[in-house]
Amino acid sequence: MTESASSTSGQEFDVFSVMDWKDGVGTLPGSDLKFRVNEFGALEVITDESEMENVKKATATTTWMVPTAQEVFSEKTGMPFRLKEPVKVEGLQFCENCCQYGNVDECLSGGNYCSQNCARHIKDKDQKEERDVGEDNEEEDPKCSRKKKPKLSLKADSKEEEERDEETENKQDGRILRGSQRARRKRRGDSAVLKQGLPPKGKKAWCWASYLEEEKAVAVPAKLFKEYQSFPYNKNGFKVGMKLEGVDPEHQSVYCVLTVAEVCGYRIKLHFDGYSDCYDFWVNADALDIHPVGWCEKTGHKLHPPKGYKEEEFNWQAYLKTCKAQAAPKSLFENQNITVIPSGFRVGMKLEAVDKKNPAFICVATVTDMVDNRFLVHFDNWDESYDYWCEASSPHIHPVGWCKEHRRTLITPPGYPNVKHFSWDKYLEETNSLPAPARAFKVKPPHGFQKKMKLEVIDKRNPMFIRVATVADMDDHRIKVHFDGWNSCYDYWIDADSPDIHPVGWCSKTGHPLQPPLSPLELMEASEHGGCSTPGCKGIGHFKKARHLGPHSAATCPYSEINLNKDRIFPDRLSGEMPAASPSFPRSKRADANEISSSPETRDQHADDVKEGFEERTESEMRTSHEATGAREEPSVQQAQRRSAVFLSFKSPIPCLPLRWEQQSKLLPTVAGIPASKVSKWSTDEVSEFIQSLPGCEEHGKVFKDEQIDGEAFLLMTQTDIVKIMSIKLGPALKIFNSILMFKAAEKNSHNEL
Incomplete structure (x- = not known):
């Protein structure tokens, strides 16, 4: 064969381009042979399945094998797609055309080619590709289309990008694609790691590889992630409108009727049928808490029907027919084929x-x-909103007696008599229950995460976003995540086995937009154009349905200072929607009457606690009954909420409560005799003036005015709203909330007199 023939043959046939590449494995069409590219850029035959799995895992989880940003965006790259830069060997030089090593002395000047044939091959290929690109640009200039492209979400950008790829492939008219082009088409997940949607005009595309290099940082090794945190094996098959059953994340003992409201990558947004969309929540498609239609009936679990339906009358088949909806196929639920490991735990067993x-x-x-x-x-004796699911190896659970052994304070059930002398033996006998055996508790191995490692994390304050994050700190079983570019005040602790953390590249592999680190310029632009004053917030994901708050108020921003440590600003889905003329108990939490001791001593004790809760008290006086056991923590908002939540939610009648209103009137003279119907007509100024008239609340009137709270909104507020949303200390908050209760009581009394 002559040199010219050899050169021509080299131009027409490229072994990389004729192979189908997926997850780092090349398959030769019409053959069962599989190949990989080794560290020297040469092809190697894969001889066994384990080797192929290792290649796939490495391709999915490491960043060094991802093409550089220059290679992704350059249309002149003539080199076959290689997984990493060639290894530098002393005395040898790598040829960019034939991917072989040769003696440095024998290489051409410039050191990139081993012979004239290779140099000419690259030159001819570059010229041919320039002509092809020129022809394509006559039909559609990508630069022009990018300039004209309106600002869209990252999700839309990604979709359009795929459409452009398909159009470009169609224009090839059978032309053999370059190896690097074909590989990237087959491995869109890899190039998506580099291109998180099209960048805005004038901005560079963000890529993990470049970012890690610039920051001199390392990604969390993929082996440290659990299977459900790592790259999924299957695609997300859920579709918008599909119905299913699932656990309410805020009430984890409750199974509900859910609808897929949105699909993004490997995640789905679920909606509670019959309820406001402000309660929608996101889960991964392989979440353990979602189940196919009929699962509750099959397993004996209680299914809460959609709002407006009676439990005994609800029927899935009739409901699907009425809604003209489709049940999500059982094959989509990854948790249907879980291997159950024998456990020493049984329902009814006690633990700490x-x-x-x-x-x-x-x-x-x-x-x-x-x-x-x-x-x-x-x-x-707590309500079910504190319940949670866990495994035997959870670090959050301990066998009976663990606190005593480790000299920790054990919080006894509220209402339990003689808490100072609590005895497990006596309590187990009284409740006719057994302790979970110590052998049932498994030790969770160390997580292995290290400070400054990078990963991708779902933003708990705005769960529609997955952000670039860094491990800021760690303990035995948790990590503290920091969102790159954001203020450290947004850092928070999360379990190392949480399904909300993922390895670098997870978003690109699953087709989910990744929010890159915020730059100082973006911080300023967001505040100028996003309609939100919080730095970094673009106005997306603000709390909805906050009827008593302004549309652009800081109180509706998940990143504002007053919302940093809370989940939402609207009432609890099951018990918090309290109408203006409802009874005067806050219903944000519930307690199961069957689990509350019915002894006279317990009822009297709870009645006393409720009475104390209505009295005018300072923060230092608001101690939980547990602190008498020796706990030294200062009372927190959460403790106060928990106390009021439980002590005010008992279903047992408390006849002594009406007798307290006379004493309340003496403490709050400006409230006496004013009915709720009159308060509902107050303006924001009148509400502010009233707050200022309450003793010890003079400085809080301005807060209500700033948040544009009128009389109707004021009556809808709960104690939780006042403490957490308005950031008012517990003492003044109790006075304000008690005034609301008294307004409603006065309204009720006026109706009774008529």
Whole structure:
């Protein structure tokens, strides 16, 4: 074969381009042979399945193999697609055409080619591609289209990008694509790691590889992530409108009728049928808490029907027919084929468990449900909003007696008599229950995360976003995440096994937009154009349905100072929607009457606690009954809320309450005799003036005026709203909330007199 023939053959046939590349594995059409590219840029045959799995895993989880940003965006790259830069070997030089090493002395000047043939091959290929690009640009100039492209969400950008790729492929008219082009088409996940949507005009595309290099940082090794945190094996098959059953994340003992409201990458947004969309929430498509239609009936779990339906009358088939909806196919649920590992836990067993909403508390708890390898932890005599699912290896649970052994304070059930002398033996006998055996508790191995490692994290304050994040700190079983470019005040702790953290490249592999780090310029632009004064917030994801707050108020921004440590500003879905003329108990939490002791001593004690809760008290006086056991923590908002939530939510009648209004009137003279119907007509100024007239609340009137709270909105507020949303201390908050209760009581009394 002559040199010219060899050169021509080299131009027409490129072994990289004829292969189908996926996850780092090349397949030769018409053959079962599989190949990979080694560290020298040469092809190697894959001989066994384990080797192929290793290649796929490495391709999916490491960043050094991703093409550079220059290679992705350059249309002149003639080199075959290689997984990394060639290794530098002393005395040898790598040829960019044939991907082989040769003696440095024999290489051409410039050191990039081993012979004239290789140099001419690259030159001819570049000229041919320039002509092809020129022809394509006559039909559609990508630069022009990019300039004219309006600002869209990252999700839309990604979709349009794929459409452009398909159009470009169609224009090839059978022309053999370059190896690097074909590889990138087959491996869109890899190039998406580099291109997180089209960048705005004048801005560079963000890529993980360049970012890690610039920051001199490392990604969290993929092996440290659990299977459900890592790259999924299947695509997200859920479609908008599909119906299913699932756990309410705010009430984890409750199973509800849900609808897929949105699909993004490997995540789905779920809607509670019959309720406001402000309660919608996001989960991964392989979440353990979602189940196919009919699962509750099959497993004996209670299904809460959509709002407006009676439990005994609800029927899935009729409901689907009425809604003209489709049930999500069972094949989409990854948790249907879980291998159940034998466990020593049983429903009804007692244990000591950490309150996740207040990790300083370790409380008396009970196993109340079991599904597959998880069980539901319920805190005795607390309402179900504190329940959570966990596995036997959870660091949040301990066997009976653990607190005593480790000299920690055990929080006893509220209302339990003689808390100072609590005895597990006596309590187990009284409740006719067994302790969970110590052998049932498994030790969770260290997570392995290190400070300054990079990862991708779902933003808990705005769960529609996944952001570039850094491990800022860590302890035995948790990590503190910092969103790159954001103020450290937004850092928070999260369990290392949380499904909300993912390895670098997860978004690109699953087709989900990734929010890159904020730059100082973006911080300023966001505040100027986003309609929100909070730095970094673009006005997306503001709380909705906050009827008593302004549309652009800081109180509706998930990143504003007053909302940093809370989940939402609207009432609890199940019990918080309190009408203006409703009874005077806050209903943000509920307690199961069956789990509350019915002894006379307990009822009297709870009645006393409720009476104390209505009295005018200072913060230092608002201690929980648990602190008498020796806990030294200062009272927090969460403690106060928990106290009022439980002590005010008992279903047992408390006849002594009406007798307290006379004393309340003496403490709050400006409130006496004013009915709620009159208050509902107040303007924001009148509400502000009233707040200022309350003793000790003079400085808080301005807050109500700034948030544009009128009389109607004022009557809808709960104690939680006042303490958490308005950031008012507990003492003044009690006075303000009690005044609301008195307005409603006066309204009720006026109706009774008529």
